[in-house]
Amino acid sequence: MHLERTVEHFLKKGYAVRVFETKEEARDALCAELVGESIGFGGSATLDELGLYDALSEKNRVVWHWRCPEGKTPAELRRQAAECDVYCSSANAISETGEIVNIDGTANRVAAILYGRKKVYFICGQNKIEQTLEKAIFRARNVAAPINTRRLGLDTPCAKSGRCHDCNSPQRICRALSVLWEKPTGAEMELILIREDLGY
Numbered sequence: 725m726h727l728e729r730t731v732e733h734f735l736k737k738g739y740a741v742r743v744f745e746t747k748e749e750a751r752d753a754l755c756a757e758l759v760g761e762s763i764g765f766g767g768s769a770t771l772d773e774l775g776l777y778d779a780l781s782e783k784n785r786v787v788w789h790w791r792c793p794e795g796k797t798p799a800e801l802r803r804q805a806a807e808c809d810v811y812c813s814s815a816n817a818i819s820e821t822g823e824i825v826n827i828d829g830t831a832n833r834v835a836a837i838l839y840g841r842k843k844v845y846f847i848c849g850q851n852k853i854e855q856t857l858e859k860a861i862f863r864a865r866n867v868a869a870p871i872n873t874r875r876l877g878l879d880t881p882c883a884k885s886g887r888c889h890d891c892n893s894p895q896r897i898c899r900a901l902s903v904l905w906e907k908p909t910g911a912e913m914e915l916i917l918i919r920e921d922l923g924y
């Protein structure tokens with residue numbers, strides 16, 4: 725994993741990039757600049773580990789289906805989050821060559837990332853960096869997805885073996901794959917890289 729090379733390639737591909745030593749520093753920086761915004765969150769253990777929902781909720785309207793208030797459903801919150809001005813997500817993997825890879829079950833996260841937000845933040849620990857796009861896709865399928873199925877208690881082959889079998893299980897969580905080769909034209913996107921292992 726080569727963090728400096730990653731930064732260089734993401735800058736070339738049009739992203740803003742900031743590097744933080746710790747998750748607390750990253751969280752504080754985001755809280756200092758995001759005030760009075762509507763902010764949607766994608767499902768993410770990284771965002772959870774940052775404590776970002778509670779921190780940003782002090783001065784913003786934050787919508788996250790992982791924090792579902794009484795009377796709301798996760799499906800409603802996923803839709804509302806995808807309509808917010810700002811969107812925060814992690815990635816299942818990023819590559820040193822500047823690509824962002826995400827696998828999704830409901831596709832709410834990939835839909836919200838790809839178009840229509842005022843700004844998208846990708847918040848990633850250094851453990852998400854792979855050398856190439858191929859290795860990043862491998863990581864998304866064979867590291868992130870199996871851990872996710874275990875977290876959700878799903879009956880999929882990867883939950884048992886820890887690697888992808890390209891299953892046809894009714895509980896399959898891999899239904900959409902997005903690869904950002906470069907920052908989409910006209911979009912504002914920033915990669916927040918943290919020199920810690922975060923999420924999976």
Ligand code: SF4
Binds near residue numbers: 898
């Ligand atoms: S396709 Fe199936 S086996 Fe592969 S990671 Fe997704 S849920 Fe697991």
